[in-house]
Amino acid sequence: MTEPEPAPAPAPAQPKVRNLDARSLRGLAHPLRIRLLDALRFGGPATASQLGEKLGESSGATSYHLRQLAAHGFIEDAPEHGKGRERWWKSAYQGLRFDDALLTDENPEVRGAADLYLHELLTTHNRDLSTWLGNRHAWPEAWNSTWDLSSATLNLTPELTRELVEKLHAVIDTFRDRAAPEGTDEAAQVRIHTHTFPLTTE
Structure with a gap:
């Protein structure tokens, strides 16, 4: 009797990624919006007041920019966390994909938004690393x-x-x-930055 072939292992779930286009990029290309989106992506659902306290901003500013992020589909309501009248938000995506063509778009506003977004991304990378270096003793x-x-x-x-x-x-x-399940002892979010670019050798 022939043993049946084992069923193939299910393919790992791919992260939900948002492709940035000209319209959505202009909705994201603001320093505070980028920081708010990162806070929700990596820190989980939160309210405008919680995010304001975390980022050192007023709840009025965070509320406005959260609504703009929601209008462009980057974040959505998290009613399962709601308590009372506070509105909770969560990221609608786990990642973003940047199209290099945005840097050469015929619209100068799009090119400017693309440049701002990439520079804010680099600022975030540098801030992450500086924070680790300043706190690694803990x-x-x-x-x-x-x-x-x-x-x-x-x-x-x-x-x-x-x-x-x-x-x-x-x-x-x-x-x-192979990521460790939520709540695993000694596990932490680990940030990996990759920077690959040509150098001027003069």
Whole structure:
């Protein structure tokens, strides 16, 4: 009697990613909106007042910009967290995908929004790393011996660079599938930044 073939393992769920287009980018390209969206993506649902306290902004400012994010579909109501009259918000997506064509769009407003968004992204990366460096003494020794701050310079063609970026992302995705369940002891959110760009050698 032939043993039946085992059923294939289900494919890991892919994160829900928003593709940025000209319209949605203009709705996001504001420093506070980018910070609010990141706070909801990585910190979970929250109210305008909670986010204001966390980011050092007034609840009036956070309320306005949260409504703008909602109008462009980046965030949505989280009624399951609602208590009383406070409105709770959550991110509608787990990731964002930037199209390089936005940097060369015929509309100067779109190009400006694309440039602002990328510079705010870099500011966020630098802030994340600076925060870790300033607070790492408060983390257990296990975390202080596993972090990384390194760089490498390679002589590559655009095609090889694209291949390198794709392989780096593929490696990160394999660890996304192995992420520790919520509430696991010693687990923490780990931020991975990748910066790949050509250098002027003059």
